[in-house]
Amino acid sequence: MSAPALRSVLYVDDDADIREIVQMSLSLDGQLDVNLSAGGERALLEIRDQRPDLVMLDVMMPGLDGPSILARMRADEALKHIPVIFMTAKANPSEVARFRGLSAIGVIAKPFDPMALGSQVKALWKSHHE
Amino acid sequence: MNDTREQKLAAARARMAELAAKFIERTQRDLGTMRADLAKAGAGDAGALAEIRHLAHRMAGTGATLGFEALGVRAAGTEAIIDALPDGALPDSRVIERIAADIGALETQLAADARRTGT
Numbered sequence: 386m387s388a389p390a391l392r393s394v395l396y397v398d399d400d401a402d403i404r405e406i407v408q409m410s411l412s413l414d415g416q417l418d419v420n421l422s423a424g425g426e427r428a429l430l431e432i433r434d435q436r437p438d439l440v441m442l443d444v445m446m447p448g449l450d451g452p453s454i455l456a457r458m459r460a461d462e463a464l465k466h467i468p469v470i471f472m473t474a475k476a477n478p479s480e481v482a483r484f485r486g487l488s489a490i491g492v493i494a495k496p497f498d499p500m501a502l503g504s505q506v507k508a509l510w511k512s513h514h515e
Numbered sequence: 516m517n518d519t520r521e522q523k524l525a526a527a528r529a530r531m532a533e534l535a536a537k538f539i540e541r542t543q544r545d546l547g548t549m550r551a552d553l554a555k556a557g558a559g560d561a562g563a564l565a566e567i568r569h570l571a572h573r574m575a576g577t578g579a580t581l582g583f584e585a586l587g588v589r590a591a592g593t594e595a596i597i598d599a600l601p602d603g604a605l606p607d608s609r610v611i612e613r614i615a616a617d618i619g620a621l622e623t624q625l626a627a628d629a630r631r632t633g634t
Contacts, residue, residue, distance in 0.1 A: 402534050402577050409527045413520060445572060474576055474591065496579030496587060499531065500524075 388514035391438050391507065393418040397428045397454065398443035398472070403495075407441070407472075410502040417503075425449050429457055432464055439510060441493075444473035444484075452487055459488060468513055470506065472497070532632075535581045539634040542578070542586075542625055545570045549618050557611045564606065567614065568597040574621070586624045593617040 394417055396407045404421045411419045420435060422428040424446040432440055432454075440458070442451035449457075451471055458464040468490045473480070476494035484492050491509035493502070518526070549570055555563035571593040579587025596613055600606060606614065628634075 400573060400577055402538065403580065406531065406534065406580060409523075409530060413523050413527065415518075415520070415523070447569075474572070495576045496584070499527065499580065 388511045389438075391417065391510045393420070393435070393437040394439045394441060394506070395420045395422060395428075395432060395435055395437040396441045397422045397424050397446070397451070399424045399446045400443070403443070406499050407502065410499040411506065413500075413503055424454075428454055429461075429464075432458065432467070433461070436463075437467065439468050439470065439506070441470045441472055441506070444471050444475065452484070455487055455489065468510070470509055531581065535583070535632055536634045538577060538581050538583070539625065539629050539632065542574055542621075543629075545574065546618055546622050546625065549621075550615075553611060553614055553618065556606055556614075557608075559605055561603070561605060564597060568594055571597070583624075583628050586621060586628060589617060589621055589624055593621070 394411060396404060396411075396419065398404050398407070398421075401423070404423070408419045408421055411417050420431070420437065422431045424443070425448045428449070442454055444451040451473070455469050455471075458467060458469065469488070471484045471489050471492045472495055473484070473492060474495045476492050481492045490513040493505055493509075497505070549567050552560075552563035552567045552570075556567065571590045574590035575587045575594060578584075578590060593614060596610060596617070597606075600610070
């Protein structure tokens with residue numbers, strides 16, 4: 386069975402430049418609706434409001450970090466089914482295993498190649514649905 | 516009319532160059548802040564140490580993504596020095612010297628990156 390089309394992504398990161406780069410990168414092929422959030426409690430409101438197909442979370446953010454946001458999503462009946470990808474500079478094997486244990490469908494290392502990010506996300510999406 | 520992928524790529528590369536120039540300027544300011552914060556951290560200000568870590572983390576991630584790999588690696592090293600401190604611990608003089616040396620190295624690398632990019 387082929388994966389359903391990925392149509393919408395919400396990217397959460399406290400760094401405005403990285404948010405912009407991610408949005409540019411994921412918008413290159415014109416098939417994705419990419420929205421952005423600076424994080425915190427507001428991010429959870431935005432996830433609840435937008436119900437994206439996929440949420441991508443920076444790990445290290447002030448206040449509510451990526452894993453905390455994921456935990457809150459998984460505790461919310463309306464949000465718990467939304468797949469999550471983490472983006473982090475700490476992508477060694479033990480950290481990746483930890484993030485997958487938190488039910489993320491994948492981890493993308495920072496720094497990332499802006500021109501390859503779309504392909505990486507699509508590959509993780511496809512793999513999740515296989 | 517929708518832009519072609521090639522047009523979007525060209526626009527993205529142009530915007531990345533703008534962000535890189537903005538990053539150079541911001542990092543110049545941030546390194547000044549880090550020096551001031553290091554003096555405060557040496558005097559017992561834990562918040563100043565946390566700010567140094569935050570700035571180093573941001574330099575590491577954004578810098579490397581924008582093509583400033585050497586600067587990103589050095590900044591990640593600065594972050595790692597602070598992360599290696601026990602929870603709540605303040606840096607001793609040896610750690611202060613290491614961080615000061617890192618800030619100096621970051622300033623040198625940033626100047627080289629600025630010349631390379633014509634910023």
